[in-house]
Amino acid sequence: MRSSAILALSLSAALGAALPAAAQDRSFNFSLLGGIAAKPDYPGASDYSATPLAGFTFGSLTYGGRAMGAGIGAIPKNGFRFGGSFRVVGSRRISDNPQLAGLKEISTAYELGLGVTYQQTNWNVFGNIRQGFGGHHGVTGTIGSDLIFRPSDRLTISGGPRINLGDSEYASTYFGVSAAEAGASTFGQFNAGGGVLGAGVSVRATYNLNDRWSLEGLASYEKLMNDAKDSTITQAGSEDQWTVGIGLSRAFTLRF
Known part of the structure; x- marks a missing residue:
């Protein structure tokens, strides 16, 4: 009886020690951003309004002894990496923009997709493609490049050119x-x-407050092009589109 009890306790202790180690081999690291931004009331608008700022950043995925990504806050590894792409296009309401009376209203659109980046320590090039849901059901994409500066261990500043694309479904909607x-x-x-609908530049600064929390600021400029520029909606608004925002991001690590 006593030997059985000792054996049971030994097995329980061994199992308890093994489970955390196994869980550490399976983890998902990411960050969520929340804040406020000033951006055009709708694509092609000349008026601006405050809007919520939200974002998702992939950090790393570890499973079965294999790891993808360096993790939030770490310097990315050089070479190709794959990740997700997410964008929100705000609603277009006549009640908020009386000058649009007679045009159809457009609800908030959510764009989900994938991206590939070729990363080097101080620069990168990338491309994203996204499918729209809600306000539009078109396909959009972004091609860009960044120069990356790290003045200190806590501060990272990146920025570079952007080319924004959209298919005819997206272009006709907005x-x-x-x-x-x-x-x-x-x-x-x-x-x-559809086609190339805009080009510009984007700059982002991230200051790590600690291992979990970061302060982020961003600013971007886009000049609408081709049919986005020639649209009678844009002609009555502006082809120059600015966005500035600030927010807090928090890193999470889920173990499973």
């Missing part, structure tokens, strides 16, 4: 004006096609 809309509004009819 920049097209149908015959019926032209008859009910002050905007002339316009058939918007």
